[in-house]
Amino acid sequence: MIVIIGAGPVGCYLASLLAEEFEVTVFEEHRSVGLPIQCTGIVTQEIYKFVPKKNNFVINQVGDVRIYAPNNKHIKLKLEKPDLIIDRQKFDTYFYKQAKKKGVKFVFNHRFISLNKNSLSVMDLKTKEIKRVKYDYLIGADGPLSAVAKNTRIIKKRNYFIGLQAIIKKKNNNIIDFYPLKQGFAWVVPEDRNTLRIGVASRTNPKGCNEKLKKLLKKYKGKILAKQGGLVPLFDPWSSISKENIFLAGDAAGFVKATTGGGLVPGLKSAEILAHSINNNLSYEAGIYLHLYPSLWLHLEMRKLMDSFTKTEWNQLVKDLKTKEAKKMLQKVSRDKLFQLLLSVALKKPKIMKYGIKHFGALF
Ligand SMILES: Cc1cc2nc3c(=O)[nH]c(=O)nc-3n(C[C@H](O)[C@H](O)[C@H](O)COP(=O)(O)OP(=O)(O)OC[C@H]3O[C@@H](n4cnc5c(N)ncnc54)[C@H](O)[C@@H]3O)c2cc1C
Numbered sequence: 312m313i314v315i316i317g318a319g320p321v322g323c324y325l326a327s328l329l330a331e332e333f334e335v336t337v338f339e340e341h342r343s344v345g346l347p348i349q350c351t352g353i354v355t356q357e358i359y360k361f362v363p364k365k366n367n368f369v370i371n372q373v374g375d376v377r378i379y380a381p382n383n384k385h386i387k388l389k390l391e392k393p394d395l396i397i398d399r400q401k402f403d404t405y406f407y408k409q410a411k412k413k414g415v416k417f418v419f420n421h422r423f424i425s426l427n428k429n430s431l432s433v434m435d436l437k438t439k440e441i442k443r444v445k446y447d448y449l450i451g452a453d454g455p456l457s458a459v460a461k462n463t464r465i466i467k468k469r470n471y472f473i474g475l476q477a478i479i480k481k482k483n484n485n486i487i488d489f490y491p492l493k494q495g496f497a498w499v500v501p502e503d504r505n506t507l508r509i510g511v512a513s514r515t516n517p518k519g520c521n522e523k524l525k526k527l528l529k530k531y532k533g534k535i536l537a538k539q540g541g542l543v544p545l546f547d548p549w550s551s552i553s554k555e556n557i558f559l560a561g562d563a564a565g566f567v568k569a570t571t572g573g574g575l576v577p578g579l580k581s582a583e584i585l586a587h588s589i590n591n592n593l594s595y596e597a598g599i600y601l602h603l604y605p606s607l608w609l610h611l612e613m614r615k616l617m618d619s620f621t622k623t624e625w626n627q628l629v630k631d632l633k634t635k636e637a638k639k640m641l642q643k644v645s646r647d648k649l650f651q652l653l654l655s656v657a658l659k660k661p662k663i664m665k666y667g668i669k670h671f672g673a674l675f
Contacts, residue, residue, distance in 0.1 A: 312336060313589070314431065314446040316423040316459050318344050321561030321578040322452030323406035323415075324361065328586035330413035336444070337415060338433050340422040344407040345400035349541030351476060351508045352397040353487070353500050354575050361579045368405060371396035371503055375486040380629035381622040385488075388638065394487060396502060402575075423453065426462050426557075448589060449557045452582070455542040457563035465551045465559055472543040472572055473517045475524050476510035481533030483507055490527075491617050491625065496571065497523055499531060507531060512543055512572050543572040545614075546607045553595050560585050566607060569614035577603060 313329055315322045318339035326335045341347075362368075374393035377385040411417070421433040421442075430445045451459025460466040472495060483501050490497040495513035502508055509527050513520040528535070544565040552564045560566070561578030568577060584598040620628070632638070 312446055313448045313450065314338065314444060315450045315452055317451070317453035317561075317563070318403075318407060318417060318419075319452060319454060319561065319578075320403050320406050320575060321563075321582050322450070323403065323410045324579055325450060325452060325560055325582035325586055326415040327406065327410040327413050328582065329589060330410065330415045332590050333448075335410075335415045337410070337417050338421045338423055338444075339417065339419050340436060342419050345403035347539070348399045349474070349476075349539050350399045350575075351498065351500050351510055352399045352402070352502075353498070353508075354395050354397060354573065356392045356395060357576045358395060358397075358579075361576075361583075362402075362405065366405060368397045368399075368401035369395045370398050371485070371501060373485055373487050373501060375484075377486055377488045378629065379488060379490045380626045382626045384626065384629055386629050386632050386638065387486075396500060396508075423451075423458050423462075426459075447556065450585070451557070451559045451563040452561050453563050455544045455562045457559060459557065460559055460563055463554050463557050465554050465557065466547075466565070469547070469550075469565060470514065470545040472512040472514050472545065473520055474510060474512040474541050474543050474572065475520050476508060476539045477524060477528060477535050478502070478537045478539075479507050479509060479528065479531065479533035479535050480505060481507045481531055491620075492523070493618055493620075495520070497527060498571075499527065506536070507533065514545065543567055543574065545569055546611050548604060548608055548611065552599060558585055558589075558595055566603060568607065568610040570610045570617065577607060 313333045313335045315326050315335065315337045318337050322337055323344070326337050329335050372393040372395055374390050375387065376390060377387050379385045420436045422436055424432045424434050424441065427443070430443045431449060432441050432443055434441050449459065451457045453459055455471065457466070482505055485501045485504060488499040492513065494515045495511065497511040500508045509524065509531060511520045511523045511527065544562055544567055546565050546567055546569050550565055552559050560581045562574050564581060566577040566581045567574035580603055581599065584602055585595050587593065588595040588598050
C-alpha cells in the first residue's frame with residue numbers, strides 16, 4: 312500500500328496518478344480539502360499541463376503587469392500569455408475529486424506523528440487515538456513544515472519566506488503589481504474588478520514583512536475582507552528528497568520558485584515525476600534532476616541576483632528598461648520567465664550592461 316501524508320493539491324494529484332497501479336491511502340490533518348487558504352492563487356498557463364482548460368477554478372485572467380522600483384516608478388508590461396487567478400479551494404477540490412474517482416481512500420482529521428519500521432503512526436485528532444499503519448511506500452506531501460521530512464531526517468534544515476496576505480475590497484483595472492524586495496517580494500493581484508489580493512513575502516524579516524504589508528494596504532486603500540499567512544520554502548538544490556521507500560513531493564521537498572514563491576506548478580510537476588518513477592521503478596532523483604531542477608535552479612540564481620541589487624540599482628534598472636526595444640522583448644514572455652529575461656535584456660543593452668557585469672558573479 313502507498314501512504315501519502317497531506318491532501319493538498321500535490322498529495323491529491325499524486326494519489327490519482329498512483330491509484331491506477333496501487334492501493335493508495337491519504338491522511339490529512341484537516342477535516343476537509345482546500346482550507347485554510349494560504350495562497351494568492353496566481354499561476355502561469357503552464358498549469359494547463361495538469362488541469363483541463365474547462366474548469367470551475369480559474370476565476371480571472373490578467374495580462375498587464377507593473378514592476379515597481381523602490382522609488383515607486385514602474386515599467387508596465389503586457390504578457391503574451393496572461394496569468395491565471397484561481398480559487399484555491401476549488402482547485403484543491405478538483406484534484407481531490409479526481410483521486411476519489413480513481414478509488415483513493417482519504418482519512419481526514421488524522422495527523423502523521425512518527426515513523427516506525429515499515430509502519431507509521433497517525434493520531435486521530437477527534438479521539439486522540441494513535442493508530443499504526445503499514446506501508447510499502449510513504450510519501451510526504453505535507454507542505455512546507457513537512458513532518459515526514461523532519462521525522463525521517465531527509466531534510467535537516469530548511470529556509471523559508473514568511474508570507475502575509477490580505478484580501479481587500481477595491482475597484483481596480485485588472486493589473487498585477489509586483490514589487491521586488493531584498494530577500495523577498497510583494498504583490499498585488501486582482502481576484503476580480505472589485506477585489507485585490509495583496510501580499511508580502513520576506514526571508515529574513517517578519518516585522519518588515521508586516522510593515523511592508525501595512526504600507527501597501529495604505530497605498531491601495533480598501534476594506535480588509537480577510538488576512539492569511541504561511542510559509543514558503545526556499546528551494547535548496549543540495550537537499551535530499553528521498554530515503555529508501557520514503558519520498559517527498561511539492562512544498563515538502565522545497566519545490567518552489569525562489570523569485571515569485573510559486574509552488575503549484577513545480578509541485579504538480581514533482582507529483583508526475585514521482586508517480587512515473589514509482590510506476591516504472593525508476594529513480595525519482597534522476598527524474599527531478601532532469602525535469603525540475605534546471606528551472607528551479609534558475610529561479611534560485613535569479614533570486615540571488617535580485618538580492619544583490621541595491622535600491623538605487625533597481626531604480627536605475629527600471630528606468631533603463633523603459634525603452635521601447637527593451638519593453639518589446641520583455642512582453643513576449645510569461646511572468647515566470649520575466650526575471651530571466653530582465654537579465655538578458657540588461658545584458659544586451661550597453662547602457663544596462665553595467666548591471667550584468669557587476670552582478671553576473673551572483674549567478675555562480
Ligand atoms: C501567502 C502564500 C501565497 C502563495 N501564493 C502562491 C501563488 O500565488 N501561486 C503559487 O503557485 N503558489 C503560491 N504559494 C505556494 C503554494 O501555496 C504551495 O506551493 C502549494 O500549496 C503546495 O502544495 P502542497 O500540496 O505541496 O502543500 P500544501 O498545499 O501545503 O498541502 C499540504 C497538506 O498536508 C497537510 N498536512 C501537513 N502536515 C500534516 C501532518 N503531519 N499529517 C497530516 N496532514 C498534514 C496540510 O493540512 C495540507 O492539507 C503561496 C504560499 C503562501 C504561503
